[in-house]
Amino acid sequence: MSAVAAPAGRLVDHFETGLDAPICLTWELTYACNLACVHCLSSSGRRDPRELSTGECKAVIDELQRMQVFYVNVGGGEPTVRRDFWELVDYATAHDVGVKFSTNGSRITPQIAHRLAVSDYVDVQISLDGATAQVNDIVRGPGSYATAMRAMERLAEAGLAGFKLSVVVTRHNVSQLDAFKAIADRYGAQLRLTRLRPSGRGADVWDELHPTAAQQRALYDWLLARGEDVLTGDSFFHLAAYGDPLPGLNLCGAGRVVCLIDPVGDVYACPFAIHDAFLAGNVRDEGGFRRVWRESELFLDLRRPQTGGACASCGFYDSCRGGCMAAKFFTGLPLDGPDPECALGHGEPLLSARDPSGAPRSSVDHSRRPPPQRSCDEDPLADYWRVVDGEH
Amino acid sequence: MAIDLERAWTLHDQVALRPEPFGALAYHFGTRRLSFLKSRKLLDVVRCLGEHASGRAACAAAGVSEGELPAYARALETLAVSGMIRERAK
Numbered sequence: 001m002s003a004v005a006a007p008a009g010r011l012v013d014h015f016e017t018g019l020d021a022p023i024c025l026t027w028e029l030t031y032a033c034n035l036a037c038v039h040c041l042s043s044s045g046r047r048d049p050r051e052l053s054t055g056e057c058k059a060v061i062d063e064l065q066r067m068q069v070f071y072v073n074v075g076g077g078e079p080t081v082r083r084d085f086w087e088l089v090d091y092a093t094a095h096d097v098g099v100k101f102s103t104n105g106s107r108i109t110p111q112i113a114h115r116l117a118v119s120d121y122v123d124v125q126i127s128l129d130g131a132t133a134q135v136n137d138i139v140r141g142p143g144s145y146a147t148a149m150r151a152m153e154r155l156a157e158a159g160l161a162g163f164k165l166s167v168v169v170t171r172h173n174v175s176q177l178d179a180f181k182a183i184a185d186r187y188g189a190q191l192r193l194t195r196l197r198p199s200g201r202g203a204d205v206w207d208e209l210h211p212t213a214a215q216q217r218a219l220y221d222w223l224l225a226r227g228e229d230v231l232t233g234d235s236f237f238h239l240a241a242y243g244d245p246l247p248g249l250n251l252c253g254a255g256r257v258v259c260l261i262d263p264v265g266d267v268y269a270c271p272f273a274i275h276d277a278f279l280a281g282n283v284r285d286e287g288g289f290r291r292v293w294r295e296s297e298l299f300l301d302l303r304r305p306q307t308g309g310a311c312a313s314c315g316f317y318d319s320c321r322g323g324c325m326a327a328k329f330f331t332g333l334p335l336d337g338p339d340p341e342c343a344l345g346h347g348e349p350l351l352s353a354r355d356p357s358g359a360p361r362s363s364v365d366h367s368r369r370p371p372p373q374r375s376c377d378e379d380p381l382a383d384y385w386r387v388v389d390g391e392h
Numbered sequence: 393m394a395i396d397l398e399r400a401w402t403l404h405d406q407v408a409l410r411p412e413p414f415g416a417l418a419y420h421f422g423t424r425r426l427s428f429l430k431s432r433k434l435l436d437v438v439r440c441l442g443e444h445a446s447g448r449a450a451c452a453a454a455g456v457s458e459g460e461l462p463a464y465a466r467a468l469e470t471l472a473v474s475g476m477i478r479e480r481a482k
């Protein structure tokens with residue numbers, strides 16, 4: 001992102017009071033997923049029977065077009081398992097809504113890769129959480145490294161330049177940053193690093209997987225040296241307190257410039273905040289998404305000036321703005337205090353003093369259960385798996 | 393690069409503009425880059441670039457004064473570098 005200089009106040013102030021429509025939003029199309037990553041921020045696995053129909057999704061796209069939302073970050077679950085996935089992608093791009101979708105790569109056939117290569121309005125992001133199979137597969141499951149690498153190979157062969165290789169930084173892969181960059185370079189992709197959040201199943205593994213303070217500092221230095229060459233989705237804005245800000249807006253955009261639409265149409269303040277406390281409404285409600293964005297109590301509240309709370313007296317508050325709301329919430333820290341990974345170390349004493357069992361848990365959980373025991377139980381994924389690879 | 397305001401410019405056809413209270417958001421679907429136009433007047437300039445024989449004429453039409461021109465030239469230059477606007481034949 002770049003700001004074009006001309007007379008005006010601080011841009012960040014405008015963003016904090018909210019925009020008439022999000023700049024972009026995350027839209028999770030399904031909770032169904034063929035993987036079961038240990039840190040899944042949406043606790044995905046099984047499809048939810050209440051998921052939006054094709055028609056309802058198209059109505060949401062129509063509304064996003066009217067609101068001039070430039071693009072949506074589509075995810076899940078694994079979005080490509082929806083039978084109507086490509087139909088929805090085509091519908092969105094035909095209605096001036098660009099699509100960037102995240103996938104584990106399992107359905108990127110040579111035909112799909114070719115199709116993606118010829119579209120200017122669709123971008124793809126391959127998830128990989130280890131630069132080696134050993135590190136990746138512990139988090140994302142056996143075989144998932146090979147699947148992602150095969151997908152990237154196909155995208156590169158089809159001539160799609162600049163797709164994204166998306167990595168959630170953990171304690172175990174933070175030493176592989178150069179190796180990730182090399183993989184991205186090999187396939188002509190752009191590396192994107194994002195922060196591990198204690199959201200969804202991520203809450204179960206965050207204590208063991210989040211980078212140590214020393215690793216976090218090394219990550220910041222590495223990112224700062226790479227500049228705009230490596231994307232972060234503004235994920236590490238809490239690290240701005242180390243000194244220079246990383247490229248990006250450097251603010252929490254929840255309910256102000258971004259939000260999440262989940263597979264059943266629930267609108268949350270951000271993709272990392274699937275919890276009733278951050279639920280603003282549902283696209284099926286009267287007035288649709290537009291009304292939720294513009295009028296929901298929660299979003300209006302998020303757009304009011306923040307006081308900074310316990311962080312207000314910190315000299316770096318203007319840099320990090322108190323960090324990530326979701327990271328605080330799901331680790332059980334107060335929302336008006338420091339981020340659990342505060343660059344100055346103010347989160348650590350709070351983390352050690354808290355009772356982790358008292359941290360809030362999301363009631364939304366689609367993790368797969370053990371296989372059904374009775375013959376009348378149907379695998380909720382059954383419908384999806386009839387979609388044949390290469391059919392499109 | 394220094395922008396030549398005597399030449400004719402136009403908004404790239406893959407760029408969408410969205411007016412906002414502070415100015416506008418510009419999104420380029422080809423490069424997938426987002427830019428912020430930090431005033432409504434700059435939005436007016438960018439919108440009418442394609443209708444005028446020169447960048448200077450477009451600025452004048454949008455009400456940019458001589459004194460403001462250097463700041464607007466810099467803003468247009470930034471937009472040209474990121475491909476949001478491009479030169480066109482007169």
